[in-house]
Amino acid sequence: MIAWILFHLFVFPGMLFTGILGLLIGWFDRKLSARFQFRKGPPLFQNFNDFFKLLGKETIIVKEAVKSVFIIAPLAAFAVLTLISTIIGLALFYQRGFGGDIIVVMYLTMTFSVMVILGGSATGNVFSSIGAGREMKLLLADELAFIIILLVPIIKSGYQIRFDQIIAVQQASGPFIGSASGIIAFIIGMLCIQAKMTLAPFHIPEAETEIVEGPFMEYSGPLLAFWKLNHYMMYVIFPFLLILLFWGGFQFQGIGILWAVLKYVLIVTVMIIIKNTNPRIRIDTALNFFWRYASPVAFIGVILAVLGV
Amino acid sequence: MKANKIPIGPFHPLLEEAEYFELTVDGETVVDIDMEIGWMHRGHEYISEMKTFTQSIYLVERICGICSTSHPLACVHAIEDIDNIEIPLRARYIRTLVGELERIHSHLLWIGLAGHFIGYDTLWMWAWKYREPVLEMFEIISGNRNHYGMMRVGGVAKDVDPEKITELYKHLDMIDKKMVMVAKVVRDDPVLKSRLKGVGVLTHEAAVAYCAVGPTSRASGVPWDVRRDEPTDAYDLVDFEVIVLPNGDVYDKAVVRVLEIIESGKIIRQCLEKLKTVQGPIINNVKEISPGEGIGRYEAPRGEVFHYIRSDGTNRPIRHKVRAPSYVNIPTFTASCKGIPIADALITLASVDPCYCCTERSIKIIDQKHGHQQIDLLKSSREKTERIRREIHGN
Numbered sequence: 001m002i003a004w005i006l007f008h009l010f011v012f013p014g015m016l017f018t019g020i021l022g023l024l025i026g027w028f029d030r031k032l033s034a035r036f037q038f039r040k041g042p043p044l045f046q047n048f049n050d051f052f053k054l055l056g057k058e059t060i061i062v063k064e065a066v067k068s069v070f071i072i073a074p075l076a077a078f079a080v081l082t083l084i085s086t087i088i089g090l091a092l093f094y095q096r097g098f099g100g101d102i103i104v105v106m107y108l109t110m111t112f113s114v115m116v117i118l119g120g121s122a123t124g125n126v127f128s129s130i131g132a133g134r135e136m137k138l139l140l141a142d143e144l145a146f147i148i149i150l151l152v153p154i155i156k157s158g159y160q161i162r163f164d165q166i167i168a169v170q171q172a173s174g175p176f177i178g179s180a181s182g183i184i185a186f187i188i189g190m191l192c193i194q195a196k197m198t199l200a201p202f203h204i205p206e207a208e209t210e211i212v213e214g215p216f217m218e219y220s221g222p223l224l225a226f227w228k229l230n231h232y233m234m235y236v237i238f239p240f241l242l243i244l245l246f247w248g249g250f251q252f253q254g255i256g257i258l259w260a261v262l263k264y265v266l267i268v269t270v271m272i273i274i275k276n277t278n279p280r281i282r283i284d285t286a287l288n289f290f291w292r293y294a295s296p297v298a299f300i301g302v303i304l305a306v307l308g309v
Numbered sequence: 310m311k312a313n314k315i316p317i318g319p320f321h322p323l324l325e326e327a328e329y330f331e332l333t334v335d336g337e338t339v340v341d342i343d344m345e346i347g348w349m350h351r352g353h354e355y356i357s358e359m360k361t362f363t364q365s366i367y368l369v370e371r372i373c374g375i376c377s378t379s380h381p382l383a384c385v386h387a388i389e390d391i392d393n394i395e396i397p398l399r400a401r402y403i404r405t406l407v408g409e410l411e412r413i414h415s416h417l418l419w420i421g422l423a424g425h426f427i428g429y430d431t432l433w434m435w436a437w438k439y440r441e442p443v444l445e446m447f448e449i450i451s452g453n454r455n456h457y458g459m460m461r462v463g464g465v466a467k468d469v470d471p472e473k474i475t476e477l478y479k480h481l482d483m484i485d486k487k488m489v490m491v492a493k494v495v496r497d498d499p500v501l502k503s504r505l506k507g508v509g510v511l512t513h514e515a516a517v518a519y520c521a522v523g524p525t526s527r528a529s530g531v532p533w534d535v536r537r538d539e540p541t542d543a544y545d546l547v548d549f550e551v552i553v554l555p556n557g558d559v560y561d562k563a564v565v566r567v568l569e570i571i572e573s574g575k576i577i578r579q580c581l582e583k584l585k586t587v588q589g590p591i592i593n594n595v596k597e598i599s600p601g602e603g604i605g606r607y608e609a610p611r612g613e614v615f616h617y618i619r620s621d622g623t624n625r626p627i628r629h630k631v632r633a634p635s636y637v638n639i640p641t642f643t644a645s646c647k648g649i650p651i652a653d654a655l656i657t658l659a660s661v662d663p664c665y666c667c668t669e670r671s672i673k674i675i676d677q678k679h680g681h682q683q684i685d686l687l688k689s690s691r692e693k694t695e696r697i698r699r700e701i702h703g704n
Contacts, residue, residue, distance in 0.1 A: 037434030126315055130337070130651070200428055201500070209322045209426045210655050279504050280428030282652045283337065 013089020015082045022232035023047040028265075029235065029272050036276040047232065054225035062218050064124030073119030074219070074226040077112050081233045084108045088240050091163030092249050101163040102150055105241065109146075109196060112230070113139040116205070119227075120215025131214020135198075135205040137283050141290040142195035142202075145188055148298040152176065152185035153245040155305040167249040175248030181304035186246045188298045190267075193238040194274055195286065197231070201278035202286055239267040315651070319348050323426060323655055326665040330642070332654060339654045342646045344639065350669045357629040362388055362462060362598060365626060369616070370456050372631065373667045375418060378411040379609030380631070380667075381460035383616040386541055386605025388462045391598055391620055396542075399584065400464035400591045405543040406580040407450065407459050408607070409573040413484070414443040415610035416524075416566040416573075419662045420491065423563060426659045427504055432494070439487040442480045449476050464592030474581055481581070485574050492567045505560035508649065509657025512557055515644035523612020524565045525638045525661045529557035535608040547579040557645075559660040566662075597624070609634055611662050633667030 008014055026047045034041030061067055084105055090096045098104070113135060120132030154161055156176050157169040176182035195202040206214040216227050243249060243263050250260035281289070317323060317330040327348035333341035353372055357365040369380040382404060389396065396404075417440040424432030444454045451457040451467055459465050469477075495501065511521065516529035526533060534551040536544045552568040554561040600622040606615050612634030619628040638661040646654045675682055681689070 033430075037431050038438050039434060126313055130313075130315070130334075133337075203428055204652075207428060207652070209428070210652055212322060276431045278429070278500055279424070279432075280652070281500075281504060282650060284650070285503070 008090060009082065009086050013093050014086040017089065018082070018085035018233050018236045019229055022229070022234070022236045023051065025235045025268055026232035028268065029275075032269065032272050033276050036272075047228075051225050051229060054228065055222050057221040059221035059223055060218075062123055062125065065218065066122040066124075069118050069122035070218075071223065073115045073122065074223045074230065077115035077119070077230050078226050078233075080108050080111050080115065081230055081237060084112075085233065085237050085240075088163070088237060088244060091167060092240060092244055093252075095164045095167060097162035097164035100161060102154060102161045102166075106147060106150060110139065110143065112234075113196070116215050119219070120205075123215075123218040125218050127211040127213075128215050128217050130211050131205045131207075131217070134211075134283050135215060138195055138198070138202060138204055138286060141287045142192045142294075145290050145294040145298045146192040146196070148295060148302055149185040149189045149192065150245070151302050152181050152305045155302065156182065163244055167244060170248040171251070175246060177246045177248075179304075180309045181301045182246050184297060184301035184304065186242065188294050188301065189242050189246070190270065190274075191290075191294055193242070194271060195290070197234045197238065197271075199271060200275045201281045203280055204283050204286060207280055235268060235271075239264055239271075242267060317655070317658070323659060324665070325422075328663075328665045330658065332646075332651065334651060337650045337652075339646055339649055339651060342642055342654070344642065346639065346665065347669055349666045351666075354629050354631060358626055361624045362620075362626065365629060366460055366462070367458065369631065370458065370460075372633070373664050374455055375415045375664060376411070376609045376611070376614065376633075376667060377456050378407050378459070379607050379614050380616070380633075382408060382542075383605040383607040383609075383614045384618070384629075385460045385462050386607060387603045387616040387618040388598060388605070388620075388626075390603030390605060391601045391618065392595070392603075394463050394595055395593055397464055397590045397593055398543075399468075399587050399589045400593075401543040401546075402580045402583050402587060403450075403465045403469055403591065404460070405547065406469070406577055406584070407447075407457060407465075408542070409576045409580070410443055410446055410450075412573045412610045413488075413570050413577075414440050414447075415662075416570050417443065417491075419566060419610075420495065420563065423559075423656065423659055426656050427501075429501070432501075436491060439484065439491065442484050442487075446477055446480045449473050449480070461592055462598075463595045464590070466592075468591050469584055471585065474584060477581060481574065481577060488567075488570050488574060492571060495563050495567045502560065505563060505656070506558060507556075508559045508653045509645045509660060510556065510558045511641055511645040513555075515641065516557065519641045519644060520637045521612070521641050521661075522634045522637055523609070524562055524569065525612065525641065527551065527553050528561040528565045530555045533613075535606050535613050539606065541607065543580065543583075546583070547576050549573075549576050559656055562660045598622070602628075611635055611664060611667075612638060614667075631667075633664065635661070635663045635665065635668040639663050639668065 010016060027042065027044055031041035061070060087098065087101060087105060091101065116135050117132045120128045120135065153166050153176055157166045160166055160169065170176060177186050198205055206216060216224065219227055247263055250256065313334050315332040315334055317332060319327040319329050329345040329348065331343040332339050353368065357368050360368055366381045366384055369384045370377045372380045417436050421433040421436035424430065424436060447457055448454050450469055450473065451459050459467060511525065511529045513530045516526045516531050521529065530553060532551060532553045537551050549572045552565050552572065554565055598620045600620055602617065602619040604615065604617050606613055614634055615632040617630040618626045621627050641661065642658060645657050649657070676686060
């Protein structure tokens with residue numbers, strides 16, 4: 001039993017699987033973005049090369065940095081993402097739930113942003129602290145909409161918060177994305193993910209040409225490698241979460257495998273298209289957007305879900 | 310919240326060249342801006358005084374990699390101004406042709422960079438891809454993509470043959486289509502519009518007070534263009550409009566540049582049309598420059614560039630002064646950057662298309678050990694010379 005738990009946590013569907021798939025899909029992102037921009041793009045294993053090269057580099061710790069927080073933040077964030085990926089993966093691949101799945105995932109995703117903020121503000125660099133401040137504002141912006149859309153599958157599955165039951169309901173009576181409330185929640189969810197992953201147009205906290213990668217500015221070597229890995233792991237976690245909550249999970253018989261891959265790639269592709277066709281917006285515009293438009297629309301989705309549409 | 314100082318530079322992804330800006334911010338709002346220029350000083354004026362007139366044209370070409378026609382053009386204007394040298398008509402058209410091509414490639418470069426600065430890397434790559442045919446046109450005309458070496462005192466170095474003209478037309482057709490598309494993107498994209506509209510406003514009064522030049526001033530409603538107002542070369546023989554917009558924000562600066570690209574395309578077409586019919590020499594051979602002084606001006610992509618040259622009748626200038634457009638455009642940041650968020654301030658810094666290499670004619674020397682400044686050093690150097698002279702001559 002313990003061995004199985006460790007296997008799930010460290011190999012499949014946890015750390016190793018999510019890490020490798022994340023780096024591969026990261027290549028897909030880089031390649032597709034490159035094709036958008038008339039560039040050639042990196043070779044398939046470029047992300048792995050980058051990761052292992054960074055692991056072998058020296059870690060420079062700034063004199064003014066709070067050393068313990070500086071080092072713990074990326075590793076804790078990595079641990080958090082591993083946990084989320086295990087919970088989501090177990091529900092998707094083994095139809096297993098724990099109890100408070102949605103609430104746990106909600107808290108853990110927030111914890112990741114908190115780790116970014118801690119890591120950024122621990123460096124004592126003015127760019128990093130601005131980045132951390134922006135990350136906090138962005139978290140405040142997207143979190144409300146994100147929580148509201150999580151209510152939709154809960155309501156539609158007859159007030160279940162276990163992932164396996166949400167999937168079971170969808171497999172019995174069709175995915176939630178087929179309904180009006182489901183599609184609204186899915187679209188708002190895509191936007192929230194874009195903000196949670198700090199992809200364009202929400203790459204405000206790490207704006208390269210303004211604040212030079214923001215919170216990650218002072219990181220180098222293995223710690224930076226973990227931040228990069230964290231970023232690519234989110235390319236797995238969030239699309240999987242959307243598929244789980246709104247698109248009926250995966251079926252692994254016959255054509256179902258192809259359909260599963262297609263769903264995943266489709267969501268990632270839409271994310272990359274949004275990423276490549278938008279400039280960076282200001283942090284106040286982002287707040288405005290999420291609080292004034294996205295959250296009310298998400299709320300309408302919830303009302304529709306209660307009405308059963 | 311305590312006011313923080315954010316250093317932008319000397320090395321920062323926003324700046325292609327070394328430059329230092331210090332933003333004093335309160336939270337995300339810029340309350341003050343300080344700038345320090347002189348990091349890219351290369352002593353061009355002094356070197357130019359060591360060179361012959363012909364060599365100094367090549368030298369000023371290397372002041373800036375982007376304005377590599379504007380500087381030589383202003384320089385030859387200055388030298389020609391000393392003796393009022395006549396320039397053959399065909400050479401005038403070729404000069405205008407090269408100058409306008411440079412405007413297109415410079416503005417496209419800026420549009421790309423501006424896209425990069427606001428996190429729109431796709432626009433960056435697309436703009437630079439469409440800049441490529443312009444560089445190919447330069448290659449057809451002069452054999453070089455960046456430093457053309459076309460300008461000579463009294464004319465130009467290379468002729469544009471009829472077969473080259475047909476090739477140029479082909480490239481021009483290609484560029485024109487793309488430029489209309491880029492103009493459409495910049496003017497109609499709602500996201501770009503909402504990001505840039507009303508950002509970093511340089512008012513008409515401020516533009517006049519800071520003597521801003523080029524697209525920076527024309528976007529603030531100052532209708533000044535050397536090409537139209539004091540025409541040189543073939544500018545009085547071609548039709549074009551000077552684009553002036555009233556608002557002074559970054560969006561208007563972008564639109565001015567985009568529309569100028571289209572105007573430049575028109576000028577290039579007229580020049581090519583004329584080059585088919587106008588025959589004659591391309592250079593008026595000048596044997597020597599008489600003593601005197603002359604000024605040369607040209608509307609570079611970034612604004613008016615000014616060269617002053619004094620000759621004493623030998624083959625080299627005894628004084629060569631360069632004033633690049635960015636020198637007056639950079640201080641406008643104090644008017645346009647205060648009270649706006651950091652994200653807006655940085656795109657405003659980029660919006661005047663600053664070229665620091667062009668700008669830096671002065672240098673500040675500080676003796677780190679004793680804190681002496683340049684003037685102290687000069688003084689002590691003179692004192693020492695005086696002391697040694699007295700020791701030798703004894704009075």
